Amino acid sequence: MEGLLVAVVSHKTEYGHYDQARVNLRESAREWMQERGFFAANGYGIPAKLREVAQATNVVVTLGSEGLLVHASMEGEYRTDRLPAFNTAPKDVVGAGDSLFTRASLALCAGDAWQGVYLGALAAGCQVSRVRKIPLNAMEIYRRDRPRGL
Numbered sequence: 001m002e003g004l005l006v007a008v009v010s011h012k013t014e015y016g017h018y019d020q021a022r023v024n025l026r027e028s029a030r031e032w033m034q035e036r037g038f039f040a041a042n043g044y045g046i047p048a049k050l051r052e053v054a055q056a057t058n059v060v061v062t063l064g065s066e067g068l069l070v071h072a073s074m075e076g077e078y079r080t081d082r083l084p085a086f087n088t089a090p091k092d093v094v095g096a097g098d099s100l101f102t103r104a105s106l107a108l109c110a111g112d113a114w115q116g117v118y119l120g121a122l123a124a125g126c127q128v129s130r131v132r133k134i135p136l137n138a139m140e141i142y143r144r145d146r147p148r149g150l
Helices: 025-035 045-054 096-109 114-128 136-146
Strands: 057-061 068-072 079-084
Touching: 045 057, 045 079, 045 096, 057 096, 068 096, 079 114, 096 114
Parallel strands: none
Antiparallel strands: 057 068, 068 079
């Protein structure tokens, strides 16, 4: 994984645990993004702007129960697309982000960002179907990916 840069920005909590100044992390992030022109009318400007500012190759923006946005190269051209959440009735969201980014990063090492994000989203869908952060196995992801009845 030499040379692979992964940056994860998460503001699940409104305030830092050890921040005596009580800076609102969500509002600060929103202001920072507005100042740098992240918001387009259709909402899809965010991943492209993140890629530019972070000098990243690929960007994934998680949207909680609404799924995620992925901005990556396909056939030499950058495209942005949305994947729905693969579990519409989560039991516990702990570990969803870890599952998504671990699986997506592994596939990215093999060279396919789009497949990696899809598999990462499937892993996150499996993870939130249980209570507590329990390691996934390949068969769980395989079963979730198979069409019903097979």
